[in-house]
Amino acid sequence: MPRKAKSSARKSAAAPKAAAPIDIDAACKLAATLLSAARLPVIAGMGADVAGARAAIRLARATHGVYDHLASAEIMAELEPLRRARRFATTPDEARVRADCLLFVGAGLVQRWPEIGARLAVGAPPALQRGRARKIVWLGGDRADVKGLGAEVDALAAARRDMGPLIGMIRARAMGRPIKAEKSALRRIDSLAETFKAAHFGVAISSAAALDPLALEQLAGLVEDLNATTRFSSLLLGPRANGAGVTQAGAWVAGFPPRTGFCSGEAEHDPWRFDARRLIESGEADAALWIDAYGDEPPPWTRKVPLVTLTCGDFGGGLVHVRAGRPGVDHDCVEMAIETGVLTPRAASAPSAAPRVDAIIERIMAHLPGSCA
Amino acid sequence: MIVRISGGHVVDPLSGRNETGDVWIEDGKIVAPPQGQSADAEYDARNCLVMAGAIDIHSHIAGANVATARLMLPEAHAAYMARPAQTQLAAAGWTAEETGRRYARMGFTTVVEPAVSPHLALHAHLELSDIPIIDKAVLAVLGNDDYLLSALRKGEGATAVADYVALTLQATRALGVKCINAGGAMAFKENVRAFSLDDVVPQYGLTSRQIMEALQDAAVKLKLAHPLHLHMNNLGLPGNVETAIATIDAARGLPLHLAHLQFYAYGKEGGRAFSSAAAQLAEKVNASPHVTVDIGQVMFSDTVTISLDVLRQFTGLKTARPRKGFIYDGDINSAGVVPYSYKRSDFFNAVQWACGLELFLLIDDPWRVFFTTDHPNGAPFTVYPEIFALLTSRDRRAEWLASLPKGVAETTTLGSIRREYTFEELAIMTRAAPAKLLGMRDRGSLAAGATADVAVYGLHKDRAKMFAAARYLFKDGALVVRNGEIVHAPYGRTFRATPGFDRAIERRLDRYYTSLYGLKRDLFSVPDFALPRPQAFGEVPCLA
Amino acid sequence: MSGLKSFTRNGVRIDETFAEAFPMSGTGLLITGPTRRWANQAATTMTGFATSVIGCGAEAGIDREIAANKTPDGRPGVRVLLFAMSEADCEKQLVNRLGQCVLTCPGSAVFAGVEGEKQIKTGDAIRYFGDGWQISKRLDGKRYWRVPTMDGEFLCEGTTGLTSQSVGGGNLLIMGADFASTMRATEAAVDAIARVDGAITPFPGGIVRSGSKVGSKYKALFASTNDAYCPTLRGVTASALDPEIGCVLEIVIDGLTYDAVAQAMRAGLAAIVKMGAKRGARRVGAGNYGGKLGPHHFHLKDLAP
Amino acid sequence: MKPLVFTLRSEPVERLDLSALTPARLSDLSSAAIEKLAIGTTQRPLRVGDVFRLRDGDRSVIRFSGGSSRFDRIAMAMESGVIEVDGMVGREAGCGMRGGALTISGAAGDYAASGARGGAIEIGGDCGDFLGAPLVGEMEGINGGVVIVRGRAGHRACDRMRRGLVAVEKGAGEYAGSRMIAGTLVVAGPVGGFPGTMMRRGTIIMPALPEIAPTFLDCGATPLGFTALYATSLAARSPRAARLLRRALRRFGGDTATLGKGELLVPA
Structure with missing residues (x-):
């Protein structure tokens, strides 16, 4: 799986200006001072393993602050069909061994998961579907991805903006409802709808990064509709920087996914109000801790705010930077692994002494006023 | 440190105590009254009921599906943006931390998460380790996995199956094995929409009965203290009492635990072809000493159903309240999460409510019937005190019955049942018997040597009030609740069973994972390094 | 011969009798159309x-x-107003007529026509004609149904009011020398009643010529011609008619309220009296059953001008 | 009757939750008690007295003199009475309102009228995204009442709308009426692309057809009697919207990706 997160192109006010080297304990102390003095501190980024996420959420609670993940927009989009409609989901294992129809939807899936073709054994028939061949369809993929998948693909190109309407058309035809289309286009859509309906166990593969929120919901609707007569499920590749793992940790630690605040002491979830970038741009938040142990992504805001950064790179900006170990590389960790789709233990591939996010946060918490540590 | 809980009404069926007296604690254990020594701390339990800490054998408190339920229903959380009004589900707290605290408040000290898919075991243990105060255990679910079904199809013997089960218990750190609609999830992957005891799983040629028998035999062979924990076929369907009765017969006299029996106590009588068959089912249970059951009581509340019975959950999407849901086709087992609202005004829900109470009251032996709502499937666990009140008061039941829709009273025998549970029966059902069922010999009792999990309730005419908030709760001898408030929140342990097995199964399974999934099997393990409190495991011994 | 006491207004003799009326359930609709013609046609x-x-x-x-x-x-x-003996009949008849006569009528739309203690289904019942394509709209507290039809859409409010305060069987018996003069007076009365809100005259053109009595020599019939008021039988039956009466016509009035019926009878009487005995009616009476059957009694002497 | 007036002292340093300042919730409070109400949303919340100068008056008419984009949840769950804001407001204005009237002279933020079930809301300026939409996890958006927006609405106006009448005078962003369940949205200005995406039922009326999905099908122009009812109802409140409703309209049925029983109406 890709360890290096895509770096945001956004120009950051907290731009690379290396922070002065500082002893880690002093850094933690300073962070504790900043966060505890703030009216509304933000724990942002949250690119961390499960232990780091647990610690970060507890820090947000201890400081009456907010926690948000750097890929929250995708997290919210993935959650939307679950929170508002119906969602069918399956695992990479099932897609590999059972799916006689793989429907890839959107661009950037291979970039997100370069091993996707091998992991899903796209070139082979599904092991648990005896005697059944595998049909592969790709809607709106990059040409290179489709070509490089290593299997015969029935591809239909479409711009990102047209993905929702395209899926909608297939959905309409699968359920026998009319659409407005030229004869040849109608034939194409009808044949796709028939392919999906004929599948014994189909899996739609996509991600919130590849589709707009309504298109993603449209896809969830298509999958649901297909289950009226056959079996179909879906596999979302999940947001970068362990977004799905952080979401799971949020569920049991706070009861909510990211974009949750503890202003009153109780957890409150509000995807709009607790959007870290908005909080800082609007001046509502007055201190921030930025965490990206999976990469070195800069914060997405442009406004200056008292900032402590905690990444696995040399990223500066802010008042203090602490270099954290990379989960699964520098230290053992638990994360939502893209290849299993579940919280997965990952032993360090190159163990080092670089501190873990949870250990750093524990040190910060030890310096919070009133802490008994 | 010696603690004396003095002057309470002590009810402890295992030691035969039902008297006013003292309970002594030293170093986390119950001890006999020490000679010539005085207590370092004394707690006044006059006008109080003193029992062992309560044990819940079946409550979905952790794991990926619980997380999905939490994520699906942000609007049901207590703190959700002050809107909508508080729901009953919100009362469950809905975080790992609140789960432990709210159980403790009610005097519970041990809770079993009964539905952990092997590949999701790490997730469950991560959550469990963040649940404070109470001790925990999980049951690993098998019976819808290609490896097992392929082995059975190939005709591999009981030893091979037992090895596989034992290895699964080890890998998942589970206390026992559970089977959920055996073969049903596999059949659903083949687009089968209804699946009963003798239906055949396509591609494997096995019936649900055969799969269930194989796992039951494995549990017996491994000498697991907890028998196979079975979620039967046809949950929730009218007329499914026949399935339940056939399944009890299918147990062949071997030990078997039937989960949330209430959901199988339905007949097809009456104008709506839905009636209570609880009396008939209770009679069958009474006549079948090899069988234990828990109830899965329904209470009128907004809740969410969490189940690995994906077939049933798929059907349930149609009646979801509100209309959302999640269907998961997993590697081993599947799952569904579907919100539901049991309404007093709904005929079917009212019959379900009555069925559960009938089973509680008509099954004679409190050692074989266990107290559950199948949290949160029948209702959130926070409604327990109200159910205790219903079991101990026929007047209260009559009041409820009178408020139900027309025709409900006629379809059940509930109105004619005079039985009222005594404190001793409650203590058996919620303490002594579950400890025995789970093989946890150190608890469920106030006898000397037992773990000092002690619940003290102020006596109150209103049993719901009485059981809602313990006056005192001691966990491992430490005071954790005082007057219904948490005063101390240590972390308990998670208990597991570790039967021996032939290690050859490990290599076989490694090869299976590599060839089928192209993955190393240890990606699905629960290594110590993954857990925040890796040392916090306890063991339940196998039967001699 | 009538043994009744009477009084005279503008030459018209008015019997000191009363119309005996019954409680009914009443409801109504407001029907609109693309033109007056088509609104009237539906009605x-x-x-x-x-x-x-x-x-x-x-x-x-x-x-x-x-x-x-x-x-x-x-x-x-x-x-339009509609009256029946029970709420159930009222609803059944209204929905039936709505479906057969208004839904079918080109360009029509239907709104609640009456405010009553109770609401009965109109659009809420007829909507299923839309076969799933019907559309509900709620505006300012009212529900409307849009049912696709071959000319566009049939718009129909969900419910209308129903009142059990209605009164049926108000009546006037207009007696004149011959058909022409009797009809002249009766028509004038019907026209006057038409201007009264909340009351209708259900018979053809508002007029009934076949007044009936209870019972018949034929077992199967419950009612038969009112021979006492048939001029051609004057000699052979116990007639209620004076020799000068050669024709009798009746106006039957149903109203949403007691007052509406009284108002209607008052307007009818006034028109007859205004016309006078020379051009119109010689005598006006009213039908009753001796006062034992209907709770509402409309005495002509209270209503006459 | 003098209204109860809250005069803004200066821009608050944090978002305010004004849901406590409704006629029903203030009816029994003294002005001193009102001044002590916590309305801030951080760990050291501002109180009414920190933010507003109070002029006591009849509690059934509440006026805010001066507004702010940090005024959240104004008139939330209000059942009766009047709230007037001379200025702009933040998020969730009139959310869950059941009755009464809310008038805002300036702009409103996102989620205005979210889940409202009754009453009248008038927004003098523009409003943000998700006008009338449900909050996260909730299943239904606006469920009754009448909302008039004199300016423009942002994206996804009337998302998941269930019932009610919303009229936006100057235009709306993309995906207006997304996932509509039913109800009526009239936009009397230009509308962004793909209105009615995944709508099941409901009506969106626009002055011109923007880009629409192929899952909407032209049903032609046929007189629709119901629009006259809406025109009459809106005549006094929004003559602009009423004028649009009085025009002959062409119907596009959809979204056939879902149930397909909704409609987009544009002048024929």
Whole structure:
């Protein structure tokens, strides 16, 4: 799986200006001072393993602050069909061994998961579907991805903006409802709808990064509709920087996914109000801790705010930077692994002494006023 | 440190105590009254009921599906943006931390998460380790996995199956094995929409009965203290009492635990072809000493159903309240999460409510019937005190019955049942018997040597009030609740069973994972390094 | 010969008797159309076979026309009222007529026509004609149904009011020398009653010529011709008619309230009296059953001008 | 009757939750008690007295003199009475309102009228995204009442709308009426692309057809009697919207990706 997160192109006010080297304990102390003095501190980024996420959420609670993940927009989009409609989901294992129809939807899936073709054994028939061949369809993929998948693909190109309407058309035809289309286009859509309906166990593969929120919901609707007569499920590749793992940790630690605040002491979830970038741009938040142990992504805001950064790179900006170990590389960790789709233990591939996010946060918490540590 | 809980009404069926007296604690254990020594701390339990800490054998408190339920229903959380009004589900707290605290408040000290898919075991243990105060255990679910079904199809013997089960218990750190609609999830992957005891799983040629028998035999062979924990076929369907009765017969006299029996106590009588068959089912249970059951009581509340019975959950999407849901086709087992609202005004829900109470009251032996709502499937666990009140008061039941829709009273025998549970029966059902069922010999009792999990309730005419908030709760001898408030929140342990097995199964399974999934099997393990409190495991011994 | 006491107004003799009336359930609709003609057509068709509850299940008629600027959808409208002996009959007859006569009528739309203690289903019942394509709209507290039809859409409010305060069987017996003069007086009365809100005259043109008595020599019949008021039988039956009376016509009135019926009878009487005995009626009476059957008694002497 | 007036002292340093300042919730409070109400949303919340100068008056008419984009949840769950804001407001204005009237002279933020069930809301300026939409996890958006927006609405106006009448005078962003369940949205200005995406039922009326999905099908122009009812109802409140409703309209049925029983109406 890709360890290096895509770096945001956004120009950051907290731009690379290396922070002065500082002893880690002093850094933690300073962070504790900043966060505890703030009216509304933000724990942002949250690119961390499960232990780091647990610690970060507890820090947000201890400081009456907010926690948000750097890929929250995708997290919210993935959650939307679950929170508002119906969602069918399956695992990479099932897609590999059972799916006689793989429907890839959107661009950037291979970039997100370069091993996707091998992991899903796209070139082979599904092991648990005896005697059944595998049909592969790709809607709106990059040409290179489709070509490089290593299997015969029935591809239909479409711009990102047209993905929702395209899926909608297939959905309409699968359920026998009319659409407005030229004869040849109608034939194409009808044949796709028939392919999906004929599948014994189909899996739609996509991600919130590849589709707009309504298109993603449209896809969830298509999958649901297909289950009226056959079996179909879906596999979302999940947001970068362990977004799905952080979401799971949020569920049991706070009861909510990211974009949750503890202003009153109780957890409150509000995807709009607790959007870290908005909080800082609007001046509502007055201190921030930025965490990206999976990469070195800069914060997405442009406004200056008292900032402590905690990444696995040399990223500066802010008042203090602490270099954290990379989960699964520098230290053992638990994360939502893209290849299993579940919280997965990952032993360090190159163990080092670089501190873990949870250990750093524990040190910060030890310096919070009133802490008994 | 010696603690004396003095002057309470002590009810402890295992030691035969039902008297006013003292309970002594030293170093986390119950001890006999020490000679010539005085207590370092004394707690006044006059006008109080003193029992062992309560044990819940079946409550979905952790794991990926619980997380999905939490994520699906942000609007049901207590703190959700002050809107909508508080729901009953919100009362469950809905975080790992609140789960432990709210159980403790009610005097519970041990809770079993009964539905952990092997590949999701790490997730469950991560959550469990963040649940404070109470001790925990999980049951690993098998019976819808290609490896097992392929082995059975190939005709591999009981030893091979037992090895596989034992290895699964080890890998998942589970206390026992559970089977959920055996073969049903596999059949659903083949687009089968209804699946009963003798239906055949396509591609494997096995019936649900055969799969269930194989796992039951494995549990017996491994000498697991907890028998196979079975979620039967046809949950929730009218007329499914026949399935339940056939399944009890299918147990062949071997030990078997039937989960949330209430959901199988339905007949097809009456104008709506839905009636209570609880009396008939209770009679069958009474006549079948090899069988234990828990109830899965329904209470009128907004809740969410969490189940690995994906077939049933798929059907349930149609009646979801509100209309959302999640269907998961997993590697081993599947799952569904579907919100539901049991309404007093709904005929079917009212019959379900009555069925559960009938089973509680008509099954004679409190050692074989266990107290559950199948949290949160029948209702959130926070409604327990109200159910205790219903079991101990026929007047209260009559009041409820009178408020139900027309025709409900006629379809059940509930109105004619005079039985009222005594404190001793409650203590058996919620303490002594579950400890025995789970093989946890150190608890469920106030006898000397037992773990000092002690619940003290102020006596109150209103049993719901009485059981809602313990006056005192001691966990491992430490005071954790005082007057219904948490005063101390240590972390308990998670208990597991570790039967021996032939290690050859490990290599076989490694090869299976590599060839089928192209993955190393240890990606699905629960290594110590993954857990925040890796040392916090306890063991339940196998039967001699 | 009538043994009744009487008094005279403008030469018209008015019997000191009373019309005996019964409680009924009443409801109504406001029907609009693309033109007055088509609004009236729907209303006429719907109230066509609705003279007497005995044979028609309901008594119905047009209450009044409503100008386009006074209707909810800005089109010419007609208010119809419908009466029956029970709430259930009332609802059944209304929905049946709505479905057969108004839904079918090109360009029609339907709104609640009456405010009553109870609401009964109109659009809420007829909507299923839309076969799933019907569309519900709720505006300002009211529900409307849009049902696709071959001319566009049939717009129908979900419910209308029903009142059990209605009164049926108000009546006037207009007696004159011959058919022409009797009809002249009766028509004048019907026209006057038409201007009264909340009351209708359900018989053809508001007039009934076949007044009936209870019972018949034929077992199968419950009612038969009122021989006492048939001029051709004057000699051979116990007639209620004076020799000078050569024709009798009756106006039957149903109203949403007691007052509406009283108001209608008052207006009818006034018109007859105004015309005078020379051009119109010689005598006016009213039908009753001796006062034992109907709780409402409309005494002509209270209503006469 | 003098209204109860809250005069803004200066821009608050944090978002305010004004849901406590409704007629029903203030009816029994003294002005001193009102001044002590916590309305801030951080760990050291501002109180009414920190933010507003109070002029006591009849509690059934509440006026805010001066507004702010940090005024959240104004008139939330209000059942009766009047709230007037001379200025702009933040998020969730009139959310869950059941009755009464809310008038805002300036702009409103996102989620205005979210889940409102009754009453009248008028927004003098523009409003943000998700006008009338449900909050996260909730299943239904606006469920009754009448909302008039004099300016423009942002994206996804009337998302998941269930019932009610919303009229936006100057235009709306993309995906207006997304996932509509039913109800009526009238936009009297230009509308962004793909209105009615995944709508099941409901009506969106626009002055011109923007880009629409192929899952909407032209049903032609046929007189629709119900629009006259809406025109009459809106005549006084929004003559602009009423004028649009009085025009002959062409119907596009959809979204056939879902149930397909909704409609987009544009002048024929």
